[in-house]
Amino acid sequence: xxxxxxxxxxxxxxxxxxxxxxxxxxxxxxxxxxxxxxxxxxxxxxxxxxxxxxxxxxxxxxxxxxxxxxxxxxxxxxxxxxxxxxxxxxxxxxxxxxxxxxxxxxxxxxxxxxxxxxxxxxxxxxxxxxxxxxxxxxxxxxxxxxxxxxxxxxxxxxxxxxxxxxxxxxxxxxxxxxxxxxxxxxxxxxxxxxxxxxxxxxxxxxxxxxxxxxxxxxxxxxxxxxxxxxxxxxxxxxxxxxxxxxxxxxxxxxxxxxxxxxxxxxxxxxxxxxxxxxxxxxxxxxxxxxxxxxxxxxxxxxxxxxxxxxxxxxxxxxxxxxxxxxxxxxxxxxxxxxxxxxxxxxxxxxxxxxxxxxx
Amino acid sequence: xxxxxxxxxxxxxxxxxxxxxxxxxxxxxxxxxxxxxxxxxxxxxxxxxxxxxxxxxxxxxxxxxxxxxxxxxxxxxxxxxxxxxxxxxxxxxxxxxxxxxxxxxxxxxxxxxxxxxxxxxxxxxxxxxxxxxxxxxxxxxxxxxxxxxxxxxxxxxxxxxxxxxxxxxxxxxxxxxxxxxxxxxxxxxxxxxxxxxxxxxxxxxxxxxxxxxxxxxxxxxxxxxxxxxxxxxxxxxxxxxxxxxxxxxxxxxxxxxxxxxxxxxxxxxxxxxxxxxxxxxxxxxxxxxxxxxxxxxxxxxxxxxxxxxxxxxxxxxxxxxxxxxxxxxxxxxxxxxxxxxxxxxxxxxxxxxxxxxxx
Numbered sequence: 001x002x003x004x005x006x007x008x009x010x011x012x013x014x015x016x017x018x019x020x021x022x023x024x025x026x027x028x029x030x031x032x033x034x035x036x037x038x039x040x041x042x043x044x045x046x047x048x049x050x051x052x053x054x055x056x057x058x059x060x061x062x063x064x065x066x067x068x069x070x071x072x073x074x075x076x077x078x079x080x081x082x083x084x085x086x087x088x089x090x091x092x093x094x095x096x097x098x099x100x101x102x103x104x105x106x107x108x109x110x111x112x113x114x115x116x117x118x119x120x121x122x123x124x125x126x127x128x129x130x131x132x133x134x135x136x137x138x139x140x141x142x143x144x145x146x147x148x149x150x151x152x153x154x155x156x157x158x159x160x161x162x163x164x165x166x167x168x169x170x171x172x173x174x175x176x177x178x179x180x181x182x183x184x185x186x187x188x189x190x191x192x193x194x195x196x197x198x199x200x201x202x203x204x205x206x207x208x209x210x211x212x213x214x215x216x217x218x219x220x221x222x223x224x225x226x227x228x229x230x231x232x233x234x235x236x237x238x239x240x241x242x243x244x245x246x247x248x249x250x251x252x253x254x255x256x257x258x259x260x261x262x263x264x265x266x267x268x269x270x271x272x273x274x275x276x277x278x279x280x281x282x283x284x285x286x287x288x289x290x291x292x293x294x295x296x297x298x299x300x301x302x303x304x305x306x307x308x309x310x311x312x313x314x315x316x317x318x319x320x321x322x323x324x325x326x327x328x329x330x331x332x333x334x335x336x337x338x339x340x341x342x343x344x345x346x347x348x349x350x351x352x353x354x355x356x357x358x359x
Numbered sequence: 360x361x362x363x364x365x366x367x368x369x370x371x372x373x374x375x376x377x378x379x380x381x382x383x384x385x386x387x388x389x390x391x392x393x394x395x396x397x398x399x400x401x402x403x404x405x406x407x408x409x410x411x412x413x414x415x416x417x418x419x420x421x422x423x424x425x426x427x428x429x430x431x432x433x434x435x436x437x438x439x440x441x442x443x444x445x446x447x448x449x450x451x452x453x454x455x456x457x458x459x460x461x462x463x464x465x466x467x468x469x470x471x472x473x474x475x476x477x478x479x480x481x482x483x484x485x486x487x488x489x490x491x492x493x494x495x496x497x498x499x500x501x502x503x504x505x506x507x508x509x510x511x512x513x514x515x516x517x518x519x520x521x522x523x524x525x526x527x528x529x530x531x532x533x534x535x536x537x538x539x540x541x542x543x544x545x546x547x548x549x550x551x552x553x554x555x556x557x558x559x560x561x562x563x564x565x566x567x568x569x570x571x572x573x574x575x576x577x578x579x580x581x582x583x584x585x586x587x588x589x590x591x592x593x594x595x596x597x598x599x600x601x602x603x604x605x606x607x608x609x610x611x612x613x614x615x616x617x618x619x620x621x622x623x624x625x626x627x628x629x630x631x632x633x634x635x636x637x638x639x640x641x642x643x644x645x646x647x648x649x650x651x652x653x654x655x656x657x658x659x660x661x662x663x664x665x666x667x668x669x670x671x672x673x674x675x676x677x678x679x680x681x682x683x684x685x686x687x688x689x690x691x692x693x694x695x696x697x698x699x700x701x702x703x704x705x706x707x708x709x710x711x712x713x714x715x716x717x718x
Contacts, residue, residue, distance in 0.1 A: 120567050121569075132653060134653065137692065138692075140566075142567060171563070175564075178564065179567055182556065182565075183557075183565060183567060183568040183569070183571075183572045184568075184569065186553070186556075187553060187572050189608065189611055190575060190608075191575060191631065192627055192631025193604055193608055193627060193631065194545070195633075195634035195638075196634045197541065197545075197634065198542075198635075199630055199633055199637070201541055203637065204534075205534075205538035205541050205542060206542060208501060208539070209543075209639060210480075210542070212543060212546050212547065212577075213542045215575070216550060216578070217631070217634070217635045217638060218635075219571045219575070220634065221631075221632055224628045231624050232615070232620075232621055235616065235618070236615075239613075239616045241556065242608050242609075242612040244556060245553065246609055248555065249549075249552055249605050250601075252601060253597075253602055256591070256594035257594065257595070259594070265591060266584070269586050270583050271551070272551025272552065272554040272580075273554070274558055275553075275555045275557040276554040276577075276579040278562065279554075279557065279565060279573060279576060280568060294493065296493055304670075304680070305667040305668055305670050307667070308664040308668065309664055311664050312668065313664075318663050320682055321680045323680060358491055358493045
């Protein structure tokens with residue numbers, strides 16, 4: 001039997017939450033025999049029903065073990081798996097690497113078979129019920145081999161990542177933790193703290209909130225237990241970034257109070273403009289690469305479909321779509337993003353077909 | 360000649376930036392005679408060309424003057440307009456109310472004709488070139504009448520708001536400023552400070568950033584001069600909110616460093632979850648009201664159009680669309696949000712037509 005992934009045996013996924021079950025689904029898609037374990041039988045049943053794999057039996061011998069449990073448990077689970085499957089490659093999916101890997105080794109995991117991992121994917125939901133076959137498609141998946149990691153085990157980890165449709169990126173565990181403290185963990189704290197401020201305020205004040213506040217608090221809805229774990233496991237790195245943010249915010253507050261701090265405020269804002277340009281992703285890096293065509297849709301079923309049908313007939317490829325929401329409902333205002341040279345064709349086609357194209 | 364808006368005369372818009380030119384466009388749509396002024400002749404020409412109004416002549420007598428200039432200039436411009444047009448209602452569109460109105464009165468504006476205003480709308484772009492007829496449609500527009508404001512002038516301000524397609528909300532100037540400090544000005548500072556942190560970091564760290572960081576820094580791209588003005592004009596209220604945010608962030612950093620601070624971290628995260636639920640808007644308030652159907656599109660022009668055509672044929676009304684972006688390009692992964700009862704129909708129709716619907 002051929003094995004296009006090259007993994008050469010079953011993969012055991014321990015932990016059938018959002019990431020574990022999604023890894024199982026992606027590996028099944030790639031034709032891999034996936035074994036599942038979860039301390040919670042209900043979660044396990046949901047993952048099996050979803051097609052993420054089968055329940056591991058006593059005779060099953062995995063070539064690779066993926067530990068997809070919260071950071072506070074991952075060290076022990078990796079150590080146990082190391083003892084149970086003495087030849088298997090061991091990896092995990094937790095979002096903190098240095099403390100988790102050190103904990104695993106301290107508890108007896110074999111460092112020569114251990115390669116840390118962290119797929120850069122997630123959703124605002126958690127649990128096997130939120131799992132998707134495509135969750136990892138085209139995502140970066142950081143791998144943090146140890147100095148002791150055997151080359152064949154590093155290769156197995158790369159095969160796992162590719163089999164799941166993701167792109168492997170190698171970096172050191174400490175470097176990874178510093179990076180996620182900056183780009184993921186600190187943003188989470190800022191979103192949660194900002195959203196928390198709303199609790200103490202007059203509800204009428206929140207009523208006039210716009211898209212800015214919604215964007216800035218979207219991730220505040222994340223799972224409290226999981227994020228307590230993540231932040232605690234990366235405590236030092238996160239606290240260091242928070243210190244810098246606190247210093248910058250305090251400088252801004254002081255500048256505002258001084259009555260003579262326009263330069264300080266302007267400098268803070270200008271650094272933000274410059275910093276934002278460093279972020280990968282179309283909206284962050286090059287918002288002006290596309291022409292935006294805005295259409296006010298009638299509030300009838302199927303209008304959005306009709307809109308796209310006209311674009312399609314006009315042979316205009318829509319690169320992106322945004323629907324704005326105001327007062328808690330879709331505004332009917334749809335922004336289509338197309339290549340600049342196609343903008344006029346689209347405006348013409350839509351106008352001709354009676355759409356309310358806004359200038 | 361009938362005047363459906365009831366304003367009963369021309370409206371002079373002073374300042375042809377994003378908001379001023381959009382007000383002009385919306386009033387022209389409502390059939391109002393709009394006079395435009397701008398210190399910058401190029402900006403004025405763009406606004407006139409866009410159809411936002413005509414250049415004010417010596418004999419033109421406005422019934423209402425809308426001052427749409429930055430906060431640092433608005434007081435003087437309101438005072439000048441008060442002296443020039445001794446019967447006109449005076450309003451503005453600046454995002455800070457107490458200091459601007461006090462400045463206007465100190466410089467001689469007639470308080471009986473003065474009604475502060477702030478449309479809750481904006482874009483990441485600025486200038487007349489970014490103006491849109493629909494920018495104010497369905498938006499809240501805060502009006503802050505003074506104790507001295509004459510009732511007929513308050514009514515005129517309401518007519519202006521309605522003529523622009525927005526919804527008037529009355530509140531006190533100080534209450535407005537406290538509200539925007541919380542829901543708009545502090546989020547702007549947090550986004551800018553967070554984005555600014557990226558400048559000092561290793562570029563490789565930013566490479567693994569995901570949607571969370573993009574959301575948290577989207578508004579960091581805003582206009583530096585305008586926002587320096589806004590924050591400076593609302594300095595006291597913004598500094599007060601920043602102090603609270605700094606205190607909460609410092610408590611979190613301390614809890615992380617204490618090694619025994621899980622409760623503090625969990626409490627901060629839980630407050631964020633609760634606070635987020637207070638924010639109006641579909642995604643913030645009720646993310647689970649719709650069924651999400653995810654489709655991986657082939658990278659061919661028109662696929663998005665074909666997708667919508669199938670939904671339309673299946674008589675499924677798509678309530679929202681999101682396209683994810685990874686590694687700086689659209690991933691091909693499209694999430695359609697539909698009413699829960701329509702989800703199965705859509706999955707069936709798309710699968711039947713060969714679309715790659717993901718579980």
